[in-house]
Amino acid sequence: MYDLDDPEVQQNFAHRYIHNLLEADEQVAFEEYLMEHPKLIDAIETDKLLARGLSLVETTTSKQTGIQRSSWLGWLLAGASVAYLSMFAIGSLPLQTKQLDGIDRVVYIDDIRSADPVQKRILLSSRSEKMVLMLSTDLGQAGPFNIKISQLDSGDLVAETKNAKQTETNDIVILLNTELFSPGKYQLTTKDSSSQVQTTTIIEFVDEKGEQ
C-alpha cells in the first residue's frame, strides 16, 4: 500500500512517526516495515538524538538567541515550574517574588544512577539565579521520584519535591533559585517511588572566592 522502500516516503514516514503524526494504518505498515529494517531504526534513533540535543542546546541558549521555544521545551519548563513551585511548599523557604521569565543556568547531574555518592561543584554567583538541575536517571528507574536537598552537615532540609516525573530522555528537571543556597555541601537524595531505590549525590556550592 505504501512504497516504504522509496527514500522520500521513508523519510516522511519516519519524521511523522517521531512526532506521532501517522494515521493508524500508516503506523501499522511502518512498524511492520521497521521490524524487517533495523537500519531505519538507527536513522530514527539518530534523529531523536539530534532532536534531544537541539532541545538541550535551546534550553541553555534561548535567552540569547531568541529562538522560538519548542513544545518540548515548553513542557519541560512547565514541569520545572511545577517542581519549582512545589519546592516552596516548605514553609521555611524564602519566598520568590520574581516571575519565571527565563533560566539563567542549566546544571547536569548525570550520575545519580551511581551506587556511590558522586560530588558536583556548582559555582554560586553574587546575584540570584534561576538554575535548572537536570538529573539523569537509570533506564530501569520508572519513577515518579521524591527529591530532597538538605545541608550535609546539619541535615536541614532546604528543598523538596515529590512525584517528579522523568522526561522522555530519562531526565528529571528541577528548577531552583540559588538564593536557597550558601557555600557548602548539600546532599541531594533521589528516591524512586516504584522501586524504592534511593541514590545520593553530594553537591558542593562554592562562591567565586572559594572557586579561586
Added chain:
Amino acid sequence: MQMARSNEQGVSNVELLHAIALGSKDAERLLVEKYYKNLFFILRSQTQDNSLSEDICQETFLKVIEKARSKEIRNPEAIGAFIRQTGINILIEHKRSIARRKTYSSDTIDQHEHLKQSSTLHHIHSAKLVEITQQIIRELPTERDRTILHDFFLQGIEKKVICQQQGVSAAHFDRVLFRARQRLKQALAIKLNVPPGECNLYHILSTLLTYVCLSQWMKIYGSYSERLF
C-alpha cells in the same frame, strides 16, 4: 553454531522457524537477535517506558517461540509482523489491566538476555550531547540551515513545508540533514572508540549488541562445554 554461520549468509525466516520446530536453540537465539531490538524500539516509542517495554518484549518472544516450536505460525515469511502484533496485543492487554503485571513464564524456554541495543543511545549523557550538538550547529554555514534543523527536529514541520518557507531545494535540505547526522555519528563513534571508517551508528550499536550477546551465550555454552568434557 552451524545455524549461526548460515544466518550470516542470510537464513530465511522459513528455515529459521523450521529449525526452531526441530528444537534448535541456535535458531531461537537468532530469532531473538534479529527482532528484539526492533520490537523494543516500537514498544518504547508507544510506552515511553523502558522496563515495561523490556517485560513485554520478553513475554512476546516466549509466546512466539512456543508457537514456533509447536508449528503454529502460519505465515513464516511475515514473522516480523507476527512478532510485532503479538507484542502490541500484550501491550493492549497490559493497558487494560495495569494491575496484572507479567506472570507468563516457562521453565522450558531460555530466558534470553535483554538486548538493549536501541536504548544505548539513552546513555549518552546530556552534557556531552549538548557539547556535540553545539559543535554541529557551529559548523552550519548559515542561519537558514540552523532554522532548517530547528524546524524539522523540534517543531516537527515537514520537509516540503520547510523547503517552501526557507526557499531551499529538497537537495539542499537533505544535505543539511545528512551532514548533521553524519557529524553526530562521528562524534558518537569517537566517544565509543569505534574506528572512524566505521561511523555508521547502526554498526556501532550492532558491535555493542554482538558483544552483549556473545558474552551471554559464552556463559551458556561455557557451562554446557564443561559438562561435555
